[in-house]
Amino acid sequence: MSDYRGRFAPTPSGPLHFGSLVAALASFLDARxxxxxxxLxxxxxxPPRCPAGAADTILRQLEAFGLHWDGPVIWQHDRHDAYQAALEQLIARDLAYPCSCSRKQWREYSVYPGWCRNGVSEPAKPVAWRLRSDLGLRPVVWQDRLFGQQRFDPAELGDVVLKRKDGLWAYQLAVVVDDADQDISDVVRGFDLLDNTPWQRQLQHALGVPEPSYLHLPLIIGEDGQKLSKQNLAPALPEQDDAVRPLLHAALTALDQTPPQELATAPVDEQLRWAVAHWKIDRLHAEAHRQASTDAP
Structure with a gap:
């Protein structure tokens, strides 16, 4: 076993779709x-975005496509104490601050203008906690494995929320803490998350945790030019073997791996053995978006 540790981290807001499959498959193949x-x-x-039963559906879908994970499933709803400890570290270093502002108040600005940086504007109101992006690591530079060198100034992206006014944790802090605690070495995910990486790098640096390597994948879009997503009602992945086989082949094709045509009807395990043996990042085209066919070959 190598030191490589990857992960797939879906939000259970609904079943996985073809775009999810492409991301999960690339992450799986890269690790294997x-x-x-x-x-996983x-x-x-x-919780308001996560209907009952959605997570169980995701687990079944991954198993149907042969994407078997290592170790126990980690659930973010169990991780409150870890997130709170990280937030307290940031507060102690003056890198996080309470903010009473609403999006409506700053809607004329492209990013949050930092009105509460030096004190809460309206102390009687509920507060969120934001990252002081102007005080952390700047600029943020990293080498994406597909898109090459990336350079961002997080202060130009704004002070991202770490904990919401309703007490729920925000994605940016949670993902950094979880990746660190799981010793994740490599993150493979969609291009839509590339511009989240500067905040995450900034948080990794502030918390003194390792910085994973990143590979951002072309985003799968539908015929209407929109990202395949649960919000856009992308069709759910099937769980029946006769439908899974050609769709797995289509996902390999979407990843530019050029699987043999005859592999489209082969059992899932056979397709994955071929895919692991032939997986090459340099076959991938560095495109922000990709329209991929989900039709059976």
Whole structure:
């Protein structure tokens, strides 16, 4: 077993769709090709967005496509204490501050203008906690494995929320704490999250945790030009073997791996053995968006 440890971390706001499959498959193949581990984390920190049964559906879908994870499933709803400890670290270093402002108040600005940085504007109101992006690591530079060198100034992106006014944890803090606690070495995910990486790098630096390597994948879009997503009612992945086989082949094709045509009807395990043995990042085209066919070959 190598030191590689990857992960797939879906939000259970609904079943997985073809875009989810492409991301999960790439992450899985990258880990298995490296002889490493592939972990599963369910990012359910926003209960109103997570209907009952959605997480169980996701687990069944992954198993139907042969994407078997290592170790126990990690659930973010169990991780409150870890997130709170990280927030307190940031507060102690003056890198996080309470904010009473609403999005409506600053809607004319492209990013939050930092009105509460030096004190809460309206102390009687509920507060969120924000990151002082102007005081942390700047600029943030990293080498994406597909898109090459990336350079951002997080202060130009604004002070991201770490904990919401309703007490729920925000994605940016939770993902950094979880990746660190799970010893994740490599993150493979969609291009839509590339511009989240500067905040995450800034938080990793502030908390003194390792910085994973990143590979951002072309985002799968539908015929209407919109990202395939649960919000856009993308069709759920099937769980029946006769429907799974051609869709797995289509996902390999969407990842530019050029699987043989005859593999489209092969059992899932056979397709995955071929895919692990032939997985190459340099086959991937560095495109922000990709329209991929989900039709059976």
């Amino acid at each position: 090709r490296a002889g490493g581990e592939w972990r 984390r369910i990012e359910d920190i926003d």
